[in-house]
Amino acid sequence: MKLTIALSKGRIFEETVPLLAAAGIEPAEKPESSRKLIIGTNHPEVQLVIVRASDVPTYVQYGAADLGIAGRDVLIEHGGAGLYQPLDLNIAKCRMMVAVKEGYDYDAAVRQGARLKIATKYPQIAREHFAKKGVHVDIIKLYGSMELAPLVGLADAIVDLVSTGGTLRANKLVAVEHIIDISSRLVVNQAALKLKYDAIQPVLDAFAGAVPA
Ligand code: ATP
Numbered sequence: 001m002k003l004t005i006a007l008s009k010g011r012i013f014e015e016t017v018p019l020l021a022a023a024g025i026e027p028a029e030k031p032e033s034s035r036k037l038i039i040g041t042n043h044p045e046v047q048l049v050i051v052r053a054s055d056v057p058t059y060v061q062y063g064a065a066d067l068g069i070a071g072r073d074v075l076i077e078h079g080g081a082g083l084y085q086p087l088d089l090n091i092a093k094c095r096m097m098v099a100v101k102e103g104y105d106y107d108a109a110v111r112q113g114a115r116l117k118i119a120t121k122y123p124q125i126a127r128e129h130f131a132k133k134g135v136h137v138d139i140i141k142l143y144g145s146m147e148l149a150p151l152v153g154l155a156d157a158i159v160d161l162v163s164t165g166g167t168l169r170a171n172k173l174v175a176v177e178h179i180i181d182i183s184s185r186l187v188v189n190q191a192a193l194k195l196k197y198d199a200i201q202p203v204l205d206a207f208a209g210a211v212p213a
């Protein structure tokens, strides 16, 4: 029974290698040094497909991959349809934050009921956050380099992932609000979980036993 696991390059792949190892799965190649999008493993029945981080839920939703690993940020934006999310893997940890230009009085703007322009790659998370606060916002969808937006007047604030804060500091931005903690989760195609239970359950168990503290 073939098992296909969707992963993204970079931190998720790197941090997933030990989890795969716990399940007895060793990738035949590193995606960073290979141009292959389908990577075999020591296990003849298990293959990895390398996709954009934000595409992982889509591959799993439609059953093109049985399993995948995706950030909570990506899963919220996707909506989770067709996905079973049995396990928080506690990897690729960071925080979703609101950040503004140094010197911008965010609290005053909020207090005064100003309509804020928010640049983000995460419109769902941003919309929900400001709706809860009762703040009116115009969401400007970006695909990267969010930090630039407040500096050039595209936005009053950004909603973005922060880990060390180094990128914010380098661009003279400050985090003013913590929205949610982010980590990556295992996602499973709902139909595959039933049809391929015998192949999937041992992988789930091995991952669960290897989740970092
Ligand atoms: P791309 O870089 O191709 O535009 P991406 O930014 O979504 O896509 P990654 O940078 O590999 O891809 O991030 C993958 C996941 O890792 C994110 O969805 C998020 O959950 C998490 N992540 C992102 N940035 C950080 C960070 N600085 N520290 C820890 N985890 C992070």
Ligand code: MG
Pocket (backbone or CB within 6 Å): none
């Ligand atoms: Mg990135």
